[in-house]
Amino acid sequence: GEAIPWNRIYKISDHAHFPHLRHVNADVTCQECHGEVQEMGFLEEVNQPLYMGWCVSCHREREVSTDCTVCHY
Numbered sequence: 412g413e414a415i416p417w418n419r420i421y422k423i424s425d426h427a428h429f430p431h432l433r434h435v436n437a438d439v440t441c442q443e444c445h446g447e448v449q450e451m452g453f454l455e456e457v458n459q460p461l462y463m464g465w466c467v468s469c470h471r472e473r474e475v476s477t478d479c480t481v482c483h484y
Contacts, residue, residue: 444459463482
């Protein structure tokens with residue numbers, strides 16, 4: 412019943428949007444972007460290149476839309 416304190420770790424550009432729910436519904440695991448979170452005492456930034464090219468590559472590998480409006484709306 413207690414609120415979890417929010418500490419931003421990752422920040423994407425203001426002109427892009429990252430809806431976690433879409434990725435969760437697509438069975439993308441937390442570990443694919445955030446590292447081995449189950450082994451972390453608290454979430455910390457991992458050396459993961461969370462930038463547009465990395466995201467587009469992932470979309471291409473999974474054969475999902477790379478239309479600009481997927482992230483930029």
